Amino acid sequence: MKVLLINGSPNQTGCTYTALHEVETTLQANGIETELLYLGKK
Numbered sequence: 001m002k003v004l005l006i007n008g009s010p011n012q013t014g015c016t017y018t019a020l021h022e023v024e025t026t027l028q029a030n031g032i033e034t035e036l037l038y039l040g041k042k
Helices: 015-029
Strands: 002-007 031-039
Touching: 002 015, 015 031
Parallel strands: 002 031
Antiparallel strands: none
16 A cells, blocks of 8 residues: 655645654554655745
C-alpha cells in the first residue's frame, strides 16, 4: 500500500507539515510506503 500525504498550506514547514510528517513517520514504521506532496505556494 502507498499513502499520498498532501500539504496545501502556504507555509511549507508549518503546523500542517508537522502533523503530516508525524503521520508519515508512523506509517513508515508500520511498513507502509508514503509520499509527501507540497502543493502550496512558495
